[in-house]
Amino acid sequence: xxxxxxxxxxxxxxxxxxxxxxxxxxxxxxxxxxxxxxxxxxxxxxxxxxxxxxxxxxxxxxxxxxxxxxxxxxxxxxxxxxxxxxxxxxxxxxxxxxxxxxxxxxxxxxxxxxxxxxxxxxxxxxxxxxxxxxxxxxxxxxxxxxxxxxxxxxxxxxxxxxxxxxxxxxxxxxxxxxxxxxxxxxxxxxxxxxxxxxxxxxxxxxxxxxxxxxxxxxxxxxxxxxxxxxxxxxxxxxxxxxxxxxxxxxxxxxxxxxxxxxxxxxxxxxxxxxxxxxxxxxxxxxxxxxxxxxxxxxxxxxxxxxxxxxxxxxxxxxxxxxxxxxxxxxxxxxxxxxxxxxxxxxxxxxxxxxxxxxxxxxxxxxxxxxxxxxxxxxxxxxxxxxxxxxxxxxxxxxxxxxxxxxxxxxxxxxxxxxxxxxxxxxxxxxxxxxxxxxxxxxxxxxxxxxxxxxxxxxxxxxxxxxxxxxxxxxxxxxxxxxxxxxxxxxxxxxxxxxxxxxxxxxxxxxxxxxxxxxxxxxxxxxxxxxxxxxxxxxxxxxxxxxxxxxxxxxxxxxxxxxxxxxxxxxxxxxxxxxxxxxxxxxxxxxxxxxxxxxxxxxxxxxxxxxxxxx
Numbered sequence: 001x002x003x004x005x006x007x008x009x010x011x012x013x014x015x016x017x018x019x020x021x022x023x024x025x026x027x028x029x030x031x032x033x034x035x036x037x038x039x040x041x042x043x044x045x046x047x048x049x050x051x052x053x054x055x056x057x058x059x060x061x062x063x064x065x066x067x068x069x070x071x072x073x074x075x076x077x078x079x080x081x082x083x084x085x086x087x088x089x090x091x092x093x094x095x096x097x098x099x100x101x102x103x104x105x106x107x108x109x110x111x112x113x114x115x116x117x118x119x120x121x122x123x124x125x126x127x128x129x130x131x132x133x134x135x136x137x138x139x140x141x142x143x144x145x146x147x148x149x150x151x152x153x154x155x156x157x158x159x160x161x162x163x164x165x166x167x168x169x170x171x172x173x174x175x176x177x178x179x180x181x182x183x184x185x186x187x188x189x190x191x192x193x194x195x196x197x198x199x200x201x202x203x204x205x206x207x208x209x210x211x212x213x214x215x216x217x218x219x220x221x222x223x224x225x226x227x228x229x230x231x232x233x234x235x236x237x238x239x240x241x242x243x244x245x246x247x248x249x250x251x252x253x254x255x256x257x258x259x260x261x262x263x264x265x266x267x268x269x270x271x272x273x274x275x276x277x278x279x280x281x282x283x284x285x286x287x288x289x290x291x292x293x294x295x296x297x298x299x300x301x302x303x304x305x306x307x308x309x310x311x312x313x314x315x316x317x318x319x320x321x322x323x324x325x326x327x328x329x330x331x332x333x334x335x336x337x338x339x340x341x342x343x344x345x346x347x348x349x350x351x352x353x354x355x356x357x358x359x360x361x362x363x364x365x366x367x368x369x370x371x372x373x374x375x376x377x378x379x380x381x382x383x384x385x386x387x388x389x390x391x392x393x394x395x396x397x398x399x400x401x402x403x404x405x406x407x408x409x410x411x412x413x414x415x416x417x418x419x420x421x422x423x424x425x426x427x428x429x430x431x432x433x434x435x436x437x438x439x440x441x442x443x444x445x446x447x448x449x450x451x452x453x454x455x456x457x458x459x460x461x462x463x464x465x466x467x468x469x470x471x472x473x474x475x476x477x478x479x480x481x482x483x484x485x486x487x488x489x490x491x492x493x494x495x496x497x498x499x500x501x502x503x504x505x506x507x508x509x510x511x512x513x514x515x516x517x518x519x520x521x522x523x524x525x526x527x528x529x530x531x532x533x534x535x536x537x538x539x540x541x542x543x544x545x546x547x548x549x550x551x552x553x554x555x556x557x558x559x560x561x562x563x564x565x566x567x568x569x570x571x572x573x574x575x576x577x578x579x580x581x582x583x584x585x586x587x588x589x590x591x592x593x594x595x596x597x598x599x600x601x602x603x604x605x606x607x608x609x610x611x612x613x614x
Contacts, residue, residue, distance in 0.1 A: 068226065073202030074165055075186060076232030078179060078193075080241040081274075081467055085170050087179055087193070089186075093148020094164035095139040101158030102127050112156055115147050116140050127158075142166040173301050175244050176308035177280040178465075180413075181297075190310055192465070195413050196235060199469070205229030234470030238274035243267060243586055247277040250581045251560070252303035258574050259566030260543075261286045262294055264314045264444045265578060267586060268452055270554045273461035273482035276586070280313040281306050286564070289540075290531060315412040318419060318441035319542050319561065322526025322614040323378045323508075323571070325437030327450055329387045330375055330499065332398035334492045338389040341372045341499055347382045354428030358384060358436075361525075361613035372499045376507030378523060378612035380436045387435030392426060395434055401487050402450040402460070404442050409462040409483065418442035436614045437526060444544075448559040451521070451546045454496045455554035458488030501551050508612045511576035512545060514584050516594040520554075521547020521579070523571035525613040528564070540564045541613070543574035549583055550595040556586055571612055 075089035095116050102108055105127035113120045116139050126137050141164055143151075152161040167182045180191020188197040206226040247265050255263040260283055267277040282294040285305040296307040311317070333339040347367045350359035360380050367379075374382030387395055399405065405420040419441040421430055433439045445463060453460045462482040469477045488496075500520035503509045508523040524544040528537045543565050548557035560575040560582075568574050 068206050068208050071163065071205045071207045071225075071229050072165070072186065073204065073229035073231050075167060075182070076200045076202065076234035076470065076472070078200075078235045078237065079470065080237055080239045080244075081276075082240070083236070084241045086175060086237070086239075086241070087167065087169050089165045089167050091145060092141070092164045092166045093143040093145055093151070094141050094162040095143055095148065095151060096160050096162065097127055097137045097139055098158045098160070103157075108156060108159075112139075112151070112159065115151050115154075116143065117147070171241065171245075173297065173299050173308050174241065174248065175239060175278065176297055176299075177310065177312045178239070178278045191312060191413065192235065192237075195411075196466075200232045200234065202232030202472075203230040231472040233472070235466055236468035236470055236476055238269075238276060238465055238467045239278065240276045240589075243582075243589060244277045244279070246585045247582050248279045248281065248301055249303070250578050251279050252281055252301050252306040254574070254578050255281055255283050255306055255562060256285075256303050258543075258562065258568055259283070259286055260562040260564055260574070261288060262309065262313055262317075262563040263578075264317075264559070264561045265582065266314050266444060266448050266559050267582065268448060268463060268557045270452055270455045270548060270557050271461070273452070273463045274467065275463055275465050276556070277582070278312065278314055278465070280309045280311070282309045286566070290537070291528075311414055312412060314444045315408075315410070316414040316416055316443065318416050318443050319563070320438060320441050320526045320529065321447055321544065322437040322524035322542065323380075323612040324447055324451075324522045324524035324544050324546050325440065325442075326375065326378070326383050326435065327454065327496065327500075327522060328398050328402060328404070329383055329390065329395060329435040330371065331402070331454070331488060331492055331496050332390045332394050333371075333386050334495050335398070335488065336390060336394055339371045339386060341370065341495060343371045344368055345371070345374060345382050345385045347374070347379055347385065349381070351381055351384065351432065353384070353432035354430070356429040356432070358432045372502050375499050375522075376502045378503075378508050380432075380614055383435050384432040388431065390435075392423070392431060396421075396423060399434075399440070402453060403487070404440065404446050404450065406446075408445060408449070410445075410465055412465070416443050418446060437524065438614055444559050444561050447544070447546055448557060451500075451548060451559070452557040453487050454493050454500070455520070455548040455551075455557050456493075457490045458486060458493035460485050460487040497551060497554075500547065504547065508570075508572040509545060509547070509576055511572055512547060512579050512583075514549060514580060514587070516596070517549050517587060517592075518551035518595040519547055519549045519583070520551035521545055521576075523576060523612045525569060525571045527614065539569075541569045543569060543571040545571050545575040545579045547579060549587060550592065552595045555590070555592050556583065558583055558586075569613075 074091060077085055078087035079085055105124050109120050109123040109127055113123050118139055126139060129137055148161045178191055180193040181189060182193050183189040188194040205228045208224045208226050251263045251265050263281045265279040268275050282296045283306055288294060295310040297310060300307060347369055349364050350357055358380060369382055405418050407415050407417045421434060421439045430439055461484045464482050466479050468479050497520055501518060503522050504512050504519045509521050512519050512521055526542045528540045530537050542561060542563055544561040546559040548554045558579055560578045562574050565574040
């Protein structure tokens, strides 16, 4: 047998040989190792995602559709001293639409119109909005809760119902300038609504919702409360709603009758300092002139053309008080022992002081008047002579002692301290100007505080507007009592009381007489400076009357200020009648016993005493 392999056997061996380069076991191990590493890396990454970073990525995932919303608490109410509601918030439903989810706006509008209280045509247009800004359309922001619930329970694709509230004022414009209003976001913007915003608003809560990219809640999802909102704390004011109404109506009627631009009335409890009525009105039929327009709320108070001012002028507007300021001069002179009520002065018609000519309102020859007569007839020259005895330092000290130039503890929004002359800016002419109520500008509340001090036996009592705080459970927590201080001696206060009664009985304030009651007070007719110039507005005045009753045992004090009356300019004829009308009602309203006096108000020409112009 031949030793060579057969051809067939040779071919079989040849077929077993690889045709390409050799594939070594080492290379195969490297490939396997590579895949093992990749697999291990992927496994580690998967473990990291699923185990170690699970919470983080789950949060990211959920956050794309979950939103935590700040929810406002129900705003607390504002009430008068008897619990009558002046401002209140009620829960409502806010209905919004994601019009990007609404495919049949006409059909949905027809089904939804009755519940959402929007006409079909208007609703169809709202549901059909497309383009920039669409996706969140408010259909009704103050819908009744029952209707809101019906919508929420219905099958309305793209429609979401959220919680909201509505602020209302049951008495319309009553005390609007004092209470203020809230803005479109439900935040207090003026008055007490602004001042007590944080208390009334309460504490916000947190509600969780699942939402679409357009900001509307996803279908078949529910809101959950994470942190409940805490209701606000309400206010019980010192205001007496019936008296406030009478005050506003009397002031509005007189403001229209005399053509005045603005009017202010404050009524105060003598002992407690509680403000029982606070009216601040503007006559839109009278041109404001160079002093600029007076911002108003735009709704009549019931007398044509008369509206509530946006700013409460009793606290925010300083005016030159004129003769009502003479209480400073006379009380200082009595306290220093410089005069008695019967001290007699020789009074010419005019005097030149510091280069300025001062005169009485009505021309007269040389007169001899007692201090009481000077005050009753509001003699400027006589008051200057009284002030001359007191001197600069004595008058300036008395101004401070009676609270002028100092904001009240009420700290009402925009409250002014006024503008006062001081020793560093004293001119020679101020020795005559300041005692008669010129060169200083003060808000009406400060004038009332000074007279209230006399009525209160010389005790200055801080005014207040808040009587208590109404907790969410309905319990009322009493506010702190007003602070007091002895500003005048009881003797000086009693003497001033007697002298101020003569102003009403025999002087410029006879229109303030109230049958059956003794009244004390003072008139004022003050010139108005021209803005930015050393001039006066020709024929323009502030007419005022401030006083209290019963003078024999004072209970109520009150100030009336009318800016720029036209038909009569005097405090005795423009302002005193408002005092008489409102105070008469208030005395009966509170059941205050009669003083037994039989003096009757004067009528006719003799009732309009004009000698109080400064």
